[in-house]
Amino acid sequence: MKTLSNHLLLLVQTALFLYVASVAGCHHPEHQHTTTTTTPALQPTTTAAPAETTTTAPEPSTPATSKSDNRLIAYIADWALPEKIAWDKLDQVIYSFAVPDESGNLGEFDADQLKSIVKEGHDNGKSVSLSVGGWTGSLYFSSLVGSESSRAKFAKNIANAVDEFDLDAINLDWEYPNSANGVACNQNDPQDTANYLKFVQQLRDTLPKGTLINAAVATAPFNDENQQPSTTLDPEWKGALDGFYIMGYDVNGNWNEDAGPNAPLYYDGQSDGIDTVSADSAVKAWSAAGIPSDQLYLGVPFYGRIAQVTDKVTARTGMYQPIQKNQIKGDEYDEKSADPCPGAKSTFSGMYQWRSIEQQGISTNSSGWETSWDTASQTPFAYKGNRVLSFDDPHSLREKVKYAKANGLGGVMLWSLEMDDADNTLLNALQGIRKD
Numbered sequence: 384m385k386t387l388s389n390h391l392l393l394l395v396q397t398a399l400f401l402y403v404a405s406v407a408g409c410h411h412p413e414h415q416h417t418t419t420t421t422t423p424a425l426q427p428t429t430t431a432a433p434a435e436t437t438t439t440a441p442e443p444s445t446p447a448t449s450k451s452d453n454r455l456i457a458y459i460a461d462w463a464l465p466e467k468i469a470w471d472k473l474d475q476v477i478y479s480f481a482v483p484d485e486s487g488n489l490g491e492f493d494a495d496q497l498k499s500i501v502k503e504g505h506d507n508g509k510s511v512s513l514s515v516g517g518w519t520g521s522l523y524f525s526s527l528v529g530s531e532s533s534r535a536k537f538a539k540n541i542a543n544a545v546d547e548f549d550l551d552a553i554n555l556d557w558e559y560p561n562s563a564n565g566v567a568c569n570q571n572d573p574q575d576t577a578n579y580l581k582f583v584q585q586l587r588d589t590l591p592k593g594t595l596i597n598a599a600v601a602t603a604p605f606n607d608e609n610q611q612p613s614t615t616l617d618p619e620w621k622g623a624l625d626g627f628y629i630m631g632y633d634v635n636g637n638w639n640e641d642a643g644p645n646a647p648l649y650y651d652g653q654s655d656g657i658d659t660v661s662a663d664s665a666v667k668a669w670s671a672a673g674i675p676s677d678q679l680y681l682g683v684p685f686y687g688r689i690a691q692v693t694d695k696v697t698a699r700t701g702m703y704q705p706i707q708k709n710q711i712k713g714d715e716y717d718e719k720s721a722d723p724c725p726g727a728k729s730t731f732s733g734m735y736q737w738r739s740i741e742q743q744g745i746s747t748n749s750s751g752w753e754t755s756w757d758t759a760s761q762t763p764f765a766y767k768g769n770r771v772l773s774f775d776d777p778h779s780l781r782e783k784v785k786y787a788k789a790n791g792l793g794g795v796m797l798w799s800l801e802m803d804d805a806d807n808t809l810l811n812a813l814q815g816i817r818k819d
């Protein structure tokens with residue numbers, strides 16, 4: 384089992400980079416992680432056992448599963464669990480990812496590890512969710528929701544997992560319905576968004592009553608039949624999900640012409656060479672498409688992105704400099720990875736986790752870095768010579784919490800918990816969302 388886990392680690396590390404690079408892909412069709420690295424062969428997956436084979440245990444004390452008790456939601460990653468989870472500082476943990484194969488069987492995660500997280504969560508009175516899909520785990524979503532029989536089967540598989548692992552919630556992470564911006568070998572269909580809705584409704588009917596269903600979503604509403612973001616969604620989407628978790632990060636990165644903010648709260652700066660969407664524009668787009676604000680959650684990153692630009696950066700020049708060389712390595716955790724598609728090239732993500740930023744004293748002007756504030760995006764940026772790093776710190780996260788509260792959002796989601804420092808500095812900065 385250990386060997387298999389280690390092997391899968393590589394696969395899933397790939398998933399991490401690609402997952403977080405996803406929103407960027409959404410807005411930057413030119414940024415395809417298409418390339419030529421050998422992808423490790425898929426290993427047999429740890430498929431959720433049918434309900435009959437699970438050991439019968441007494442019903443555990445039921446953690447809060449009402450929406451109002453789930454305001455701060457943290458993703459954790461199968462391949463990089465936090466050393467310690469500060470359960471008292473969050474409401475729900477999402478374990479990622481269960482990857483559906485062509486038949487809709489869930490695999491590629493460590494089942495024993497998930498079980499121990501659920502136990503830990505329940506011992507602490509907290510909800511635990513399982514995320515289905517992810518950037519590299521969305522290859523077959525389109526056909527899995529494409530017919531009545533496949534929807535029923537896929538929903539049953541997920542219900543079996545809910546039963547086997549005693550889950551409180553399911554997180555769907557399809558990146559993305561009818562989109563050319565997911566991984567190159569994803570299936571797509573003009574009816575994806577319509578079928579997704581039918582699937583969510585089927586899943587609701589199949590899961591035990593009270594199981595929350597939420598989804599990670601892009602900064603623009605689900606695509607229409609022409610692969611454009613929907614301006615109006617089918618009204619039945621309203622309430623179909625308990626939460627739409629907007630991935631408000633990876634807006635800009637080393638795939639762009641210019642360096643720009645990774646997770647802008649607002650954006651009112653220059654528009655050439657960068658993407659100008661923001662958390663605010665995303666919330667407005669989803670609201671305009673018909674989703675009530677209390678069903679929208681703002682996703683925030685516990686990492687930044689680094690870029691190498693043409694000229695020396697200072698507080699005065701700002702971060703918006705032409706990128707000279709993409710694919711420079713981020714922090715020590717950044718490793719090259721590739722999409723699970725033929726011809727996919729291996730690249731660095733340029734990600735720089737908060738724990739590295741903190742440890743190197745980047746935000747306190749140590750080790751040659753200086754950190755300044757970008758007013759257009761309400762996020763900090765650091766610079767050192769020709770390198771610029773856009774990230775989130777306690778200040779920018781508090782601003783995001785303020786925004787979420789002022790706009791009546793359901794809460795805040797974060798990717799991902801192990802990237803915080805040992806003092807939970809970023810998690811602490813988000814606590815305001817849990818208070819009325």
Ligand SMILES: *[C@@H]1O[C@H](CO)[C@@H](O)[C@H](O)[C@H]1NC(C)=O
Nearest residue numbers: 698746747748753754755756
């Ligand atoms: C870091 O340097 C910048 C630019 O000189 C300055 O604005 C900022 O206040 C400094 N930060 C700290 C923590 O000293």
